Amino acid sequence: MISTVTLYVDPGHHTNRLQLALLMKFCCQCGSEVELTIPSGDNRPRFVCRQCDFIHYQNPKIVAGCLVTQDDKVLLCKRGIEPRHGFWTLPAGFMENGESTRQAAQRETLEEACAEVSIDGLYTLTSITPIDQIQMIYRATLTKPYYAAGDETLQCGFFSEAEIPWQQLAFETIHNALNFYFEDRKTGDFPLRHIDLHHKKPVR
Numbered sequence: 001m002i003s004t005v006t007l008y009v010d011p012g013h014h015t016n017r018l019q020l021a022l023l024m025k026f027c028c029q030c031g032s033e034v035e036l037t038i039p040s041g042d043n044r045p046r047f048v049c050r051q052c053d054f055i056h057y058q059n060p061k062i063v064a065g066c067l068v069t070q071d072d073k074v075l076l077c078k079r080g081i082e083p084r085h086g087f088w089t090l091p092a093g094f095m096e097n098g099e100s101t102r103q104a105a106q107r108e109t110l111e112e113a114c115a116e117v118s119i120d121g122l123y124t125l126t127s128i129t130p131i132d133q134i135q136m137i138y139r140a141t142l143t144k145p146y147y148a149a150g151d152e153t154l155q156c157g158f159f160s161e162a163e164i165p166w167q168q169l170a171f172e173t174i175h176n177a178l179n180f181y182f183e184d185r186k187t188g189d190f191p192l193r194h195i196d197l198h199h200k201k202p203v204r
């Protein structure tokens with residue numbers, strides 16, 4: 001059973017806002033019911049098994065993707081899945097176990113845009129605290145002159161700054177990465193952009 005909730009807890013003399021992306025009911029070790037409690041020696045609530053005392057730690061997830069460029073254009077994908085179905089994004093997605101962030105970015109680009117790329121460098125690193133997510137976007141270059149819409153993509157293609165559907169971008173992080181890129185293109189210097197987003201708002 002998975003759902004999204006916001007809980008308000010008082011672990012001491014002050015009230016902390018606790019956003020739980022995953023509301024857990026049962027222990028992944030023994031299947032017994034869990035309870036939300038602060039383990040001894042800890043300072044925040046965790047789901048703890050009433051039967052085997054297993055503590056289920058929950059930590060941020062990492063999304064990795066690529067800003068693939070060709071001449072003055074950037075590769076965009078039109079999303080064929082929720083959330084933000086029909087909106088445009090950079091090829092990106094959740095890391096899998098056993099891969100590096102660079103490998104995750106390359107794999108997502110292959111899956112969503114059928115494009116094989118080499119990584120040029122890490123470009124944006126964004127912490128999105130309301131959804132416990134970290135997004136890492138790499139600058140990348142096609143290693144073969146081929147791209148096409150993958151299974152989760154409606155269409156994809158290269159867009160110049162003027163051609164980008166700025167009003168139909170899927171996420172604020174994509175908007176930021178594209179803005180940074182076209183700004184940095186003027187100098188040819190692409191420093192790492194480190195961003196903290198403490199809000200969650202529509203991109204428009």
Ligand SMILES: [Zn+2]
Binds near residue numbers: 027
């Ligand atoms: Zn258990």
